[in-house]
Amino acid sequence: MMYKKILVPTDGSEFAEKAQRHALFLAKVSGAEIVAVSVTENNFVNGLxxxxxxxxxxxxxxxxxxxxxxxFDKLNEDNIKITHVIREGSPAKVILEVAKEENVDLIVMGSSGKSGFDRFIMGSVADKVVNSAKCAVLVVH
Structure with a gap:
């Protein structure tokens, strides 16, 4: 099974960078392109x-x-096509929406985001994506 389009969410964490490296390797060997998504989580501004x-x-x-x-682009030494998507909203929801819109074959993401309490909250993003995605999901730890 070869991949044509791989979605890679990024939040700047070390887990995201590990996932990016895996995605770049998979894209290189399969000839896939990458859709990189960064979600701006601004729920807290809603009441302000x-x-x-x-x-x-x-x-x-x-x-x-x-x-x-x-x-992420700096890691791309093989000139793999990477499309950037920046969206505002809830990370898991946005990742799943973009995966559907872009018709991706695979989502490659880090197991968690930052550390501490954020990690407790963000870890659930990977869980939500794994449980709701219509395509394969590779969670990199």
């Missing part, structure tokens, strides 16, 4: 008034997403 601070915070989060995707 839309003022300059909230706008600036959103800008910072979007810039961080762009940085995460640029870091």
């Amino acid at each position: 008034p839309l003022d300059d601070e909230v706008y600036q915070l959103n800008q910072i989060l979007n810039e961080r997403s762009e940085e995460n995707l640029k870091e």
